[in-house]
Amino acid sequence: MLHLNVFLFGCGHHRAAWCHPDSAAERLGDIAWYESLARTAERGKLDAVFFADGHSAGAFGMGSDGPLWYLEPLTMLSAMARATERIGLVSTVSSTFFTPFHAARMLASLDHISGGRMGWNVVTSMFDAEARNHGFEAMPDHAWRYARAEEFVEAVLRLWDSWDDNALIVDRRAGDYVRPGAVRRIDHRGEHFRVDGPLTVPRPPQGHPVMFQAGASEQGRDLAARYAEAIYAVAYDLPSAQAYYRDVKRRVRAAGRRDPVPIMPGLVTYVGSTEAEARAKQAELDALLPTESSLRQLQTFIDQDCMDWDLDAPVPPLPPLDAFKGPKGRYATILRIIDTERPTLRQLLGRLAAGGGHCTMVGTPEQIADRMEQWLREGGADGFNLMPPSLPHSLDDFIDQVVPVLQARGLFRRDYEAGTLRGHLGLARPVRKT
Amino acid sequence: MLHLNVFLFGCGHHRAAWCHPDSAAERLGDIAWYESLARTAERGKLDAVFFADGHSAGAFGMGSDGPLWYLEPLTMLSAMARATERIGLVSTVSSTFFTPFHAARMLASLDHISGGRMGWNVVTSMFDAEARNHGFEAMPDHAWRYARAEEFVEAVLRLWDSWDDNALIVDRRAGDYVRPGAVRRIDHRGEHFRVDGPLTVPRPPQGHPVMFQAGASEQGRDLAARYAEAIYAVAYDLPSAQAYYRDVKRRVRAAGRRDPVPIMPGLVTYVGSTEAEARAKQAELDALLPTESSLRQLQTFIDQDCMDWDLDAPVPPLPPLDAFKGPKGRYATILRIIDTERPTLRQLLGRLAAGGGHCTMVGTPEQIADRMEQWLREGGADGFNLMPPSLPHSLDDFIDQVVPVLQARGLFRRDYEAGTLRGHLGLARPVRKT
Numbered sequence: 031m032l033h034l035n036v037f038l039f040g041c042g043h044h045r046a047a048w049c050h051p052d053s054a055a056e057r058l059g060d061i062a063w064y065e066s067l068a069r070t071a072e073r074g075k076l077d078a079v080f081f082a083d084g085h086s087a088g089a090f091g092m093g094s095d096g097p098l099w100y101l102e103p104l105t106m107l108s109a110m111a112r113a114t115e116r117i118g119l120v121s122t123v124s125s126t127f128f129t130p131f132h133a134a135r136m137l138a139s140l141d142h143i144s145g146g147r148m149g150w151n152v153v154t155s156m157f158d159a160e161a162r163n164h165g166f167e168a169m170p171d172h173a174w175r176y177a178r179a180e181e182f183v184e185a186v187l188r189l190w191d192s193w194d195d196n197a198l199i200v201d202r203r204a205g206d207y208v209r210p211g212a213v214r215r216i217d218h219r220g221e222h223f224r225v226d227g228p229l230t231v232p233r234p235p236q237g238h239p240v241m242f243q244a245g246a247s248e249q250g251r252d253l254a255a256r257y258a259e260a261i262y263a264v265a266y267d268l269p270s271a272q273a274y275y276r277d278v279k280r281r282v283r284a285a286g287r288r289d290p291v292p293i294m295p296g297l298v299t300y301v302g303s304t305e306a307e308a309r310a311k312q313a314e315l316d317a318l319l320p321t322e323s324s325l326r327q328l329q330t331f332i333d334q335d336c337m338d339w340d341l342d343a344p345v346p347p348l349p350p351l352d353a354f355k356g357p358k359g360r361y362a363t364i365l366r367i368i369d370t371e372r373p374t375l376r377q378l379l380g381r382l383a384a385g386g387g388h389c390t391m392v393g394t395p396e397q398i399a400d401r402m403e404q405w406l407r408e409g410g411a412d413g414f415n416l417m418p419p420s421l422p423h424s425l426d427d428f429i430d431q432v433v434p435v436l437q438a439r440g441l442f443r444r445d446y447e448a449g450t451l452r453g454h455l456g457l458a459r460p461v462r463k464t
Numbered sequence: 465m466l467h468l469n470v471f472l473f474g475c476g477h478h479r480a481a482w483c484h485p486d487s488a489a490e491r492l493g494d495i496a497w498y499e500s501l502a503r504t505a506e507r508g509k510l511d512a513v514f515f516a517d518g519h520s521a522g523a524f525g526m527g528s529d530g531p532l533w534y535l536e537p538l539t540m541l542s543a544m545a546r547a548t549e550r551i552g553l554v555s556t557v558s559s560t561f562f563t564p565f566h567a568a569r570m571l572a573s574l575d576h577i578s579g580g581r582m583g584w585n586v587v588t589s590m591f592d593a594e595a596r597n598h599g600f601e602a603m604p605d606h607a608w609r610y611a612r613a614e615e616f617v618e619a620v621l622r623l624w625d626s627w628d629d630n631a632l633i634v635d636r637r638a639g640d641y642v643r644p645g646a647v648r649r650i651d652h653r654g655e656h657f658r659v660d661g662p663l664t665v666p667r668p669p670q671g672h673p674v675m676f677q678a679g680a681s682e683q684g685r686d687l688a689a690r691y692a693e694a695i696y697a698v699a700y701d702l703p704s705a706q707a708y709y710r711d712v713k714r715r716v717r718a719a720g721r722r723d724p725v726p727i728m729p730g731l732v733t734y735v736g737s738t739e740a741e742a743r744a745k746q747a748e749l750d751a752l753l754p755t756e757s758s759l760r761q762l763q764t765f766i767d768q769d770c771m772d773w774d775l776d777a778p779v780p781p782l783p784p785l786d787a788f789k790g791p792k793g794r795y796a797t798i799l800r801i802i803d804t805e806r807p808t809l810r811q812l813l814g815r816l817a818a819g820g821g822h823c824t825m826v827g828t829p830e831q832i833a834d835r836m837e838q839w840l841r842e843g844g845a846d847g848f849n850l851m852p853p854s855l856p857h858s859l860d861d862f863i864d865q866v867v868p869v870l871q872a873r874g875l876f877r878r879d880y881e882a883g884t885l886r887g888h889l890g891l892a893r894p895v896r897k898t
Contacts, residue, residue: 048641049637049639055641056634059576086660087662087664096641099664100665102569102570104570105538105539106573108540109543109545109546112547127563131519132561135519136539139535143535143539159660162659163563164563164566164659165658166658167658198490200482202483202485202487202489205530207531213521225596225598226596227597230520230534231493231535232493
């Protein structure tokens with residue numbers, strides 16, 4: 031059984047999606063727009079909707095040529111919880127910029143509001159511009175951020191456990207609202223935080239809102255192995271997905287855990303009734319890309335002048351990875367795209383503008399279902415975090431055309447069987463640690 | 465014209481309200497319960513609903529003999545915004561525990577979600593138990609907190625002004641989402657914060673969500689005079705309300721401001737078709753008070769043994785204020801209640817258990833409207849922050865019985881004339897500071 035989340039992002043994950051005449055570019059501040067997307071995802075019986083988060087305008091490749099950023103995710107998800115009934119709701123929360131008490135309280139509150147459907151994707155944040163909005167001179171280094179993240183997670187989990195599940199007795203005659211001894215301080219003292227507790231909110235319906243992680247670095251994978259209950263991954267193709275999958279599942283077992291920890295790589299899809307129609311949808315978005323700024327961006331990625339290259343000719347050969355002096359990750363992705371897809375320059379710009387290093391599947395519902403099934407059966411994924419290149423169209427296409435094929439093959443639920451996100455993901459409700 | 469807010473708090477402001485057989489004590493974690501209260505308030509055309517906030521379980525007199533605390537207000541208000549159409553939504557936000565960027569972003573997001581109906585009540589927080597949930601060893605001193613609050617407010621206002629009102633142009637052909645130069649950094653550097661900006665959210669529909677303040681101290685009054693657009697006050701009777709009103713309006717003028725700055729003292733009401741019926745409602749709640757713990761609390765307030773006093777006999781005379789060595793504020797209130805109401809011991813415990821030093825009005829709708837009108841006409845108030853002793857009953861009584869009398873007298877709106885909280889309160893939309 032696949033798990034499917036959808037990563038909602040602006041007008042879609044394609045950087046030029048907002049320029050499409052049908053885009054909702056004017057509605058990015060309109061909560062009804064997000065509610066309608068959540069209802070679409072719920073119609074498709076998806077496990078969850080997911081929001082990334084950034085603390086500076088222009089983070090995550092959003093910039094002056096497109097939407098900078100929009101509503102704050104925790105406040106959005108409360109409204110979206112009331113517009114839906116079953117689908118999970120996952121927000122990114124930065125352990126670098128929040129205190130554990132704020133995070134634990136808001137997430138617990140949202141878990142009550144949504145009736146047990148909240149998840150939190152723990153990130154340590156990355157940009158100096160974000161740090162400078164919260165009092166830092168620059169982003170603290172990676173090791174410091176991960177040490178803080180681990181202490182942050184520990185404190186949050188203990189705050190959620192500071193109330194017994196059955197703490198509320200509401201005995202009007204005796205005058206006892208809470209069972210004596212059922213709400214306790216946690217007295218956390220660590221390197222980064224002092225948190226006495228208890229939390230101001232009773233234990234969440236799920237015990238703990240589901241913890242997601244998306245770390246790709248060594249420290250990120252270790253944090254995920256020890257704490258994450260579900261993982262968002264980046265995998266360009268099946269071999270790289272399999273390598274990541276094996277590594278993280280091994281780390282989870284090495285950490286002594288038996289939880290399923292579903293791994294969901296990001297997935298960009300263009301769906302058509304024929305492969306040609308699907309490719310035409312992709313080309314339509316690619317054609318909206320601002321050529322000059324896209325070329326300038328590519329120039330920084332590959333560290334050579336490409337402003338005069340022919341947009342509709344194949345990308346010329348690039349030097350091998352070893353010879354490249356800049357950041358290797360993205361350059362390796364570009365080499366692989368060129369190697370496997372033989373794209374024109376315009377097609378390469380389009381691929382980089384929609385999901386970057388994530389997997390892209392273009393084709394008929396059956397073709398896409400085939401590849402998803404292969405990833406599932408061959409140890410590359412337990413599901414996918416859908417990254418629709420345009421909203422609502424790419425999401426509608428997936429829900430209306432691909433989901434029925436997956437359902438017919440018995441690979442995806444026909445209806446919700448559980449009432450909580452934890453239930454959708456097959457995760458046990460955590461017992462309170464005493 | 466009166467302004468009426470309602471301060472939603474647990475099962476009501478009477479400490480024993482949860483023990484009433486009809487109370488919603490089991491529903492304090494149920495967002496539908498808060499939505500229904502907001503709809504009731506909207507039915508009565510009130511200006512706004514308001515939540516206090518505390519960062520420790522048991523703050524604000526909630527304790528082991530009653531509800532400790534519940535859902536987090538910013539997440540609650542997002543859902544409540546979607547359950548209502550016109551009423552304002554005010555959340556307390558602590559300047560001691562948030563960063564300006566978090567506060568500005570969440571409040572701006574909520575102002576977009578609610579279509580311009582958000583307000584924020586700036587507090588500096590007060591309890592050591594709260595500070596110890598956010599990394600402090602103890603609550604920082606009063607002067608430090610107010611200095612931080614002032615810098616916090618300045619940074620938040622500048623973040624809201626970091627986007628021009630017409631920043632979004634969404635020109636698909638030109639590829640311009642934002643008007644060039646319409647989104648700017650603020651580069652705030654102060655004693656307490658570094659905030660580069662810009663905000664990640666476009667300027668709120670109201671320009672700035674409405675700023676409320678409730679400070680009673682010298683520094684609190686000065687902060688209110690310089691920044692507050694509406695004020696929640698504490699006034700036991702009309703003379704003390706008039707003294708506060710005169711003082712704060714004078715400070716507002718001295719700060720060079722011409723805004724109306726409506727002042728709304730807290731108001732506890734017991735409404736009945738006869739005065740006797742109203743008094744019976746009050747007595748019914750008072751009878752639910754746990755005698756022993758209430759007496760023990762009174763003992764600390766008056767610093768003498770009262771455990772053996774007769775509950776149904778008048779309170780014996782107490783030493784004058786000058787002779788009292790403990791905290792004077794509450795003791796002065798107790799002396800005034802004894803002096804003006806000649807209560808039995810049980811009645812005194814009830815008065816202290818519902819709103820403490822706030823004004824209490826008990827009577828028929830006409831009697832209560834008379835007194836509210838007197839406060840309005842004689843310079844004691846521009847409106848009231850209703851503190852229903854029990855929910856939903858005391859709120860229903862006020863909305864269904866007192867509001868129509870106020871409307872018939874032309875003292876309160878028959879329907880909303882504005883779509884924003886700012887509009888309800890008669891406040892101008894702030895022009896962006898350049």
